Amino acid sequence: MTSTTSTRADSASPVETAALRRAFDLARRGPAMDPNPRVGCVLLSADGTTIGEGWHRGAGTPHAEVAALADAAAQGHDTHGATAVVTLEPCNHTGRTGPCTEALVAAGVRRVVVSVEDPNPLAAGGAARLRAEGIDVLAGVLADEGRQVLGAWVHAVERDRPFVTLKIASTLDGRIAAADGSSRWITGPVARQHAHDLRAEVDAIAVGTGTALTDDPSLTARTADGSLHGHQPLRVVVGLRDLRDDAALRGPGGELVQVRSHDPHEVLVALAARGVRHLLVEGGPTLAAAFLRAGLVDEVHAYLAPVLLGAGRPAVDDLGITSIDGALRLVTRTVLPLGPDVLVVATPEPPAQES
The missing domain is CATH 3.40.140.10 (Cytidine Deaminase, domain 2)
Structure with a gap:
């Protein structure tokens, strides 16, 4: 030896x-x-x-x-x-x-x-x-x-803010809901369970008040049999509106935190003060766009279902991009089949270095 x-x-x-x-x-x-x-x-x-x-x-x-x-x-x-x-x-x-x-x-x-x-x-x-x-x-x-x-x-630690993963679950044409607002279920059970396991690995999950009020999510991390994972992340609602008293977010699960701001930077400061290292941004399109416009998304997890709608709510709202030259380009890191669906893990392309 x-x-x-x-x-x-x-x-x-x-x-x-x-x-x-x-x-x-x-x-x-x-x-x-x-x-x-x-x-x-x-x-x-x-x-x-x-x-x-x-x-x-x-x-x-x-x-x-x-x-x-x-x-x-x-x-x-x-x-x-x-x-x-x-x-x-x-x-x-x-x-x-x-x-x-x-x-x-x-x-x-x-x-x-x-x-x-x-x-x-x-x-x-x-x-x-x-x-x-x-x-x-x-x-x-x-x-x-x-x-x-x-x-x-x-x-x-290096950036003095939580690492941000943006999660999207959409059709192949980028829709998260049909024209009538229906959205369950776009992806299949294998992809949905994978997403629950991801929730169990992060410190906090964030949604906007629009999603919280419209979809009434519980934002829990659940095992395959439907029971709660041992670790439940903080459930974060971003925005100014109040939640209903009977909201699912007030039920069993992680602590509920409301950050009354529309500024993603303020959201990260508030969560860093709570010791959050990894934030999962789950929705909706307005919150996703806000974090992307602010340059605060470190990783994207896109669950893509082989489904086409042709209309309905997009996964991400307007980013202010008017030309293909200004597109936010990502680098694919992993492609993982999940039953009939596919998970694409990608990171923002680093800015070009000036010569």
Whole structure:
């Protein structure tokens, strides 16, 4: 087996790279909706043998590095001279738990391999702290994969606002309701269940008051048997009008939050103050257009049914675009068949760089 001791300081060995991919798998075991990031850690001995593994199980629990050290200790392994392979830069601050940097120093770790440097100014500085203790630190290994594991969390921290996913469920010609206003059901049960599972992975769902008053949605996340998912996101209504006293949104489910504004920026500020990292904008066309015009949509989930209406309400209201040259173009990331329907996941095309 390749020894980690022979690894150059500016590169990761094959053993370390494999350990990092294992750490990604461990990180995914953590809760997707937690305010803290999903992080995994693998400890390697000097000869490249795995001696401990850990992941962060949620706010208030030991961080991945501490969990891996505890795992190594439980197996009777000595961590002096070990290499810690971590998906996110070890924290250097005291919150609900102590700094991971101090735990690594105390354990005698010799080298730390990091995928993503921590963008959170409150927790950053771990690499510098470790280097000050004479520990070799290599950061930026498989960083793109590491960012995918961190998901919405890393975007929310970097941009100081929630990551926004716009969800659309429409016919092939972009209609979400027929001319008479009927809309149930455009997509089939497989697509609808996928959308419910998506709700269970976000912190909040937003609709406009028009949708709330017209459709009377409950905005719950439900399992295939119709019961509530264990996690229920905040249910956010955007707009100035009051809800009815008997609205479904007042029934079982996540907390109801009304943001009395038409400004998407104000909506995100209000939700960020509540710790929201990932917002799902579900409707209707007016709210979707407002977030798109403001440039605040990070990802689009478009559920497309093989149905044509030719008339009816569009999925997105007027964006103020008058020419094809001004079209908001997206980059397709995933195409997933869901029964008779298709899910297209796309992200806004980055603006062209001026030469």
